[in-house]
Amino acid sequence: xxRACSVSELPEGEAVRxxxxxxxxxxxxxxxxxxxxxxxxxxxxxxxxxxxxxxYVECPLHAARFDLRTGAPDCLPAKNxxxxxxxxxxxxxxxxxxxxxQDVA
Amino acid sequence: xxxxxxxxxSLAGLRAAQELRAQxxxxxxxxxxxEPPYDRPPLSKDFLLGKVSADxxxxxxxxxxxxLAAEWRLGVRAEKLGREGVTLGDGTTIAADxxxxxxxxxxxxxxxxxxxxxxxxxRTLEDALALKQALAAGPSAVxxxxxxxxxxxxxxACRLLGHEVSVIEAMxxxxxxxxxxxxxxxxxxxxxxxxxxxxxxxPVAGFTGTGRVTGVRLxxxxxxxxxxxxxxxxxxxATEWLTGSGLAVDDGVLVDSGCVTANPRVIAVGDVARYRCxxxxxxxxxxxxxxxxxxxxxxxxNLLAGSTVTxxxxxxxxxxxxxxxxLQFAGVATEDVRIAEGDTASKRFVATYHRGDVLxxxxxxxxxxxxxxxxxxx
Ligand SMILES: Cc1cc2nc3c(=O)[nH]c(=O)nc-3n(C[C@H](O)[C@H](O)[C@H](O)COP(=O)(O)OP(=O)(O)OC[C@H]3O[C@@H](n4cnc5c(N)ncnc54)[C@H](O)[C@@H]3O)c2cc1C
Ligand code: FES
Numbered sequence: 065x066x067r068a069c070s071v072s073e074l075p076e077g078e079a080v081r082x083x084x085x086x087x088x089x090x091x092x093x094x095x096x097x098x099x100x101x102x103x104x105x106x107x108x109x110x111x112x113x114x115x116x117x118x119x120y121v122e123c124p125l126h127a128a129r130f131d132l133r134t135g136a137p138d139c140l141p142a143k144n145x146x147x148x149x150x151x152x153x154x155x156x157x158x159x160x161x162x163x164x165x166q167d168v169a
Numbered sequence: 170x171x172x173x174x175x176x177x178x179s180l181a182g183l184r185a186a187q188e189l190r191a192q193x194x195x196x197x198x199x200x201x202x203x204e205p206p207y208d209r210p211p212l213s214k215d216f217l218l219g220k221v222s223a224d225x226x227x228x229x230x231x232x233x234x235x236x237l238a239a240e241w242r243l244g245v246r247a248e249k250l251g252r253e254g255v256t257l258g259d260g261t262t263i264a265a266d267x268x269x270x271x272x273x274x275x276x277x278x279x280x281x282x283x284x285x286x287x288x289x290x291x292r293t294l295e296d297a298l299a300l301k302q303a304l305a306a307g308p309s310a311v312x313x314x315x316x317x318x319x320x321x322x323x324x325x326a327c328r329l330l331g332h333e334v335s336v337i338e339a340m341x342x343x344x345x346x347x348x349x350x351x352x353x354x355x356x357x358x359x360x361x362x363x364x365x366x367x368x369x370x371x372p373v374a375g376f377t378g379t380g381r382v383t384g385v386r387l388x389x390x391x392x393x394x395x396x397x398x399x400x401x402x403x404x405x406x407a408t409e410w411l412t413g414s415g416l417a418v419d420d421g422v423l424v425d426s427g428c429v430t431a432n433p434r435v436i437a438v439g440d441v442a443r444y445r446c447x448x449x450x451x452x453x454x455x456x457x458x459x460x461x462x463x464x465x466x467x468x469x470x471n472l473l474a475g476s477t478v479t480x481x482x483x484x485x486x487x488x489x490x491x492x493x494x495x496l497q498f499a500g501v502a503t504e505d506v507r508i509a510e511g512d513t514a515s516k517r518f519v520a521t522y523h524r525g526d527v528l529x530x531x532x533x534x535x536x537x538x539x540x541x542x543x544x545x546x547x
Contacts, residue, residue, distance in 0.1 A: 107215075109537060110537070112538075113537040113538035113541060114537075114541060115541050115542075115545060122541075124537035124538065124540070124541040125488055125495070125497075125537060126458070126459075126488070127459065127462075127486075139462075140180075140184070140228060140229075140462060141208060141228070143229075143230060
């Protein structure tokens with residue numbers, strides 16, 4: 065488990081990027097937290113810079129939309145999913161379990 | 170509607186086919202295209218640099234294509250659209266109840282260059298392969314004509330590959346019609362900062378060389394040595410095949426704000442379409458990836474409805490990658506441009522364009538997050 069940030073540091077509609085060999089980002093949308101690989105599967109944009117709406121994040125570069133729950137894109141130009149990771153909130157702190165990669169479709 | 174024929178199978182044509190199926194069209198779908206669906210933007214960027222292959226730039230996997238349950242006529246051109254249907258280069262005619270025109274655009278070239286080897290244009294995968302091969306032969310002086318987005322990207326890629334590069338631009342400030350003079354000048358600086366010579370404000374008068382190009386002659390008499398030339402001088406809509414179709418064509422297929430021609434059974438989308446933009450009140454050809462991807466959703470709704478029930482009213486957006494930097498622009502440029510974040514000297518900033526109190530456009534270099542937020546505010 066890695067500590068992402070405190071709940072108060074991640075308002076609704078925002079994302080935080082956790083640097084690392086494989087950058088992971090945590091998204092806060094509609095009251096829920098999601099963790100995804102930060103790098104868009106199309107090119108190299110950071111999804112944390114994207115536009116969050118409902119349970120989707122739109123890539124800031126070419127607007128592929130990824131489902132925050134599954135990491136799957138729902139439109140071009142991305143063709144592959146990004147990985148998702150479990151998020152745990154404890155005592156007002158958000159943690160991501162980067163050990164457990166949830167590969168989806 | 171029982172049969173729909175889509176002519177042009179690149180981004181706009183493929184998206185139209187996907188939208189037809191997604192919006193419930195379960196009839197016969199015929200896809201007619203000179204080329205299979207692949208993505209053009211990487212051709213002047215990562216593909217030239219050798220970072221992605223032809224396979225990587227396919228717009229859809231075989232499964233996605235199969236899911237369309239379409240009849241494919243690839244490698245063949247549509248030559249005529251008439252009462253009896255669309256006639257292909259192989260002589261067959263396909264009669265349909267609905268037609269999607271998505272034939273895009275063709276790179277312009279300079280007449281004087283037609284008979285000279287070593288002068289390239291860049292629009293298709295074939296063009297990109299030829300250019301890549303020519304670059305691999307190690308030219309000693311590359312000249313790019315045109316400092317628009319494609320010209321600038323090609324210059325950038327050639328420089329990153331280690332070539333000596335000059336860019337010639339007829340206008341005094343590159344990109345000024347799109348980004349305005351101030352931001353155009355900022356983009357122009359990128360060339361010099363990366364050891365590319367920009368010669369602006371002088372048109373090309375001709376070429377030197379017999380058989381093979383040896384140089385470019387400028388209108389002011391100068392001669393620039395060149396053993397490889399890339400002309401990035403724009404594209405014209407691919408509409409020749411519509412002669413005699415009865416459709417109105419004037420720098421593109423004229424369509425209404427819902428991408429529908431005067432015939433409600435014919436829609437046009439992407440680079441070939443000149444639509445009435447409800448946001449600007451003028452007819453425009455968008456010539457950008459995002460428009461080619463988004464127009465089909467609107468156009469197909471209208472085709473299936475039999476009349477214009479929805480309109481394409483989105484702000485234009487495009488990106489460009491130059492010298493390792495990421496440029497993004499949305500909306501319309503005005504004279505009133507302000508720096509919202511960062512500074513132009515460092516080439517990391519967001520600029521906003523205004524008309525009175527109204528935000529009309531956003532331009533950014535290497536600042537995707539604030540750009541995205543401001544783009545949403547347009
Ligand atoms: C090198 C390059 C880089 C680009 N970079 C960017 C970028 O960074 N950002 C951006 O926003 N946009 C960019 N663009 C623009 C973007 O690629 C286009 O807007 C987009 O491809 C338009 O899609 P389209 O389907 O309308 O047309 P096209 O992609 O031109 O496709 C039309 C298709 O129709 C076929 N066709 C033509 N005539 C016929 C016929 N008679 N019968 C059958 N088939 C026919 C053609 O072979 C082609 O496959 C770039 C374009 C190029 C060329
Ligand atoms: S980098 Fe994300 S859609 Fe292209």
